[in-house]
Amino acid sequence: MSMSAETYPDDLRYHSEHDWARVEGEEAVCGITWFAQQSLGEVVYVELPAAGTQVTGGEPFGEIESLKTVSDVYAPVSGIVVATNALLDDEPARVNADCYGDGWLIRVRMTDPAEADALLSAADYRALLVT
């Protein structure tokens, strides 16, 4: 089941590859946006990196399989993975049901917290979707 209402919370920062980051001090929780999960369809598997893995902003860090496709997932910021969402092992569709909450993907200790400032605001991301 997918989140019914299209939404892009104002307290998140967004990457053009349809991923979001919630900055919490020197760390960022990351996931995919409503648009991304809606496009993918029902998520059936999520491949995430192990804790300790270096991820690079704008580069793929994992893959998502939905009923429709297998697709890269992109890191919005660079850093070291400190946690991954273990709930997705058994319930990958949480990505659809709550993409900004229980459907988060990874937590990253950012290499440079200022990198998050360069991401898109919710308004800018919404504008990107209509271009």
Place this chain on the structure above:
Amino acid sequence: MSLVQVLPELRAGGGAQMAFDTGLLATAERVVARSYTWVPPALSIGKFQRVQLDGPLPFDVVRRPTGGRALLHGEDFEWSFAVAFPPGAFGAGSRRDLEPPYRLVSGAFREALEELGVAAESGRRGAYQRSPWCHASALQHDLLVAGEKLVAIAQARSDGRVLVHGSVLERRPPRHLLETAGRLLGQPWSGVGLSGAGMALPRAAVWRSFLARLQLGIQQAAAP
């Protein structure tokens, strides 16, 4: 210059075939299409599908770069195709839009079948059945003939490129392959095939017609 680079048909084992397609997904700089047959027979599983191998098998087991579930392949009952699209093939704002490659490939194949007198339908039939077998359910861009899933289509995307896989099941696979694969996957196979549905089509004619429709579809998509 043709909009589609067509590679020669390749008759080879599953490992070679999937290595080739994985390479296309990583490197295609123009639209590339190829058809192929699997020798020896193979069971292909989806990118993240898990299967416990057990003892000697009458087929190779390979992993596809695309998603989806298990398929049996063998030149006597099935043939496959792949279409790779380069970065930007569907416009700069389309990296998450999964539909255009599906519409193009599935639509071209449906039209190719119809040109040869086979009425194909696309679309999901009933609720999605969770099964280790690809043919247990049909999704929107799969093609059905006489109510059976004959053409299974799956997609993978990486670094802006798209790979679309297709498997055309012409007839029911041999019993010994089905029984062994069913045991490995924990579920008996279900499905028919073109011949099982009372039709048999020359592969070369289907492929030629598909390529012509694919090229036309790409031209139309690119038209201002």
